[in-house]
Amino acid sequence: MGRFVKIGIMVAALAVTASCRNSDVTREDTSRPAATVSTQNAGDNRVAKEVFGYLPTASNQRSDAIGGYARGCQAGAVQLPETGPTWQAMRLSRNRNWAQPETVDYVQDLSRFAATLPGWEGLYIGDMSQPRGGPMLTGHASHQSGLDIDIWMLPPDRLNLSRQEREDLSSISMRRQQGAYTNSSWTEEHMRLLRAAASDDRTARIFVFPGAKVAMCNWETGDRSWLNKIRPWWGHHYHFHVRLTCPAGDSSCENQAPPPAGDGCADAQTWVNNILNPPPPAPSTGTPAPSRGPLTMARLPSQCSNVAASN
Numbered sequence: 102m103g104r105f106v107k108i109g110i111m112v113a114a115l116a117v118t119a120s121c122r123n124s125d126v127t128r129e130d131t132s133r134p135a136a137t138v139s140t141q142n143a144g145d146n147r148v149a150k151e152v153f154g155y156l157p158t159a160s161n162q163r164s165d166a167i168g169g170y171a172r173g174c175q176a177g178a179v180q181l182p183e184t185g186p187t188w189q190a191m192r193l194s195r196n197r198n199w200a201q202p203e204t205v206d207y208v209q210d211l212s213r214f215a216a217t218l219p220g221w222e223g224l225y226i227g228d229m230s231q232p233r234g235g236p237m238l239t240g241h242a243s244h245q246s247g248l249d250i251d252i253w254m255l256p257p258d259r260l261n262l263s264r265q266e267r268e269d270l271s272s273i274s275m276r277r278q279q280g281a282y283t284n285s286s287w288t289e290e291h292m293r294l295l296r297a298a299a300s301d302d303r304t305a306r307i308f309v310f311p312g313a314k315v316a317m318c319n320w321e322t323g324d325r326s327w328l329n330k331i332r333p334w335w336g337h338h339y340h341f342h343v344r345l346t347c348p349a350g351d352s353s354c355e356n357q358a359p360p361p362a363g364d365g366c367a368d369a370q371t372w373v374n375n376i377l378n379p380p381p382p383a384p385s386t387g388t389p390a391p392s393r394g395p396l397t398m399a400r401l402p403s404q405c406s407n408v409a410a411s412n
């Protein structure tokens with residue numbers, strides 16, 4: 102029986118690793134449950150991703166990030182223009198280039214900085230959120246409240262990609278040795294970009310593979326405070342994931358607890374060491390908690406019912 106549990110954990114770990122290439126199924130993604138107990142949508146057992154996954158346009162409401170990154174939705178989202186002077190949105194068929202206005206401003210600001218870096222015309226932007234946020238039919242556990250952005254690691258050499266090219270082009274991996282180290286595609290410009298992204302007050306945290314975090318820890322010779330927001334995580338070697346804090350005035354938006362104090366470099370190095378020399382598996386602590394199944398509308402903040410039903 103212990104053996105089956107162990108195999109189950111290994112399978113689960115493999116599933117997480119495999120899915121992280123296109124998604125961000127992370128414990129760090131799990132924010133606190135909605136602070137306000139939902140009454141309005143109690144008993145609404147519709148599966149939330151099947152409600153939000155097909156809504157093609159933003160809600161006609163005041164802009165509002167609602168709930169947590171992994172249990173929420175967004176009202177009054179805006180669409181990142183498909184092409185701008187220093188960015189292109191990728192995979193337009195997914196219709197995930199929607200976010201809160203603050204998030205779209207952030208992307209445009211960061212892309213302007215990126216365009217100053219040698220070899221970078223700007224940024225290729227991956228998934229943001231669905232038009233009304235919420236859980237997705239495929240991929241991410243987070244990206245629900247209009248405050249998460251996936252940014253490709255591939256330096257854009259042109260910003261006139263056609264719709265079809267944006268479906269076909271792939272980003273490139275930056276890792277070797279299962280993420281313990283960066284590979285030869287990783288450059289100082291990547292580090293300058295991530296430093297600028299993390300140094301912005303709007304940023305809560307950034308997810309990137311552990312070898313990249315250690316590379317930045319070793320590279321930075323000045324102020325190290327920005328490293329606090331760089332969080333080593335599984336996957337995240339084709340893109341990095343920026344998570345913004347709740348916009349001022351969004352009263353139902355739930356921030357995550359800030360990262361632990363300090364630059365986090367020792368923890369990242371430990372993670373790398375464990376990749377290179379895996380420790381023996383921890384003894385099983387018993388039966389894993391039963392899955393709660395897909396998020397239902399009843400488990401989202403009650404405002405999300407209005408967001409889904411709005412014009």
Ligand SMILES: [Zn+2]
Pocket residue numbers: 124125241244249250251342
């Ligand atoms: Zn992401």
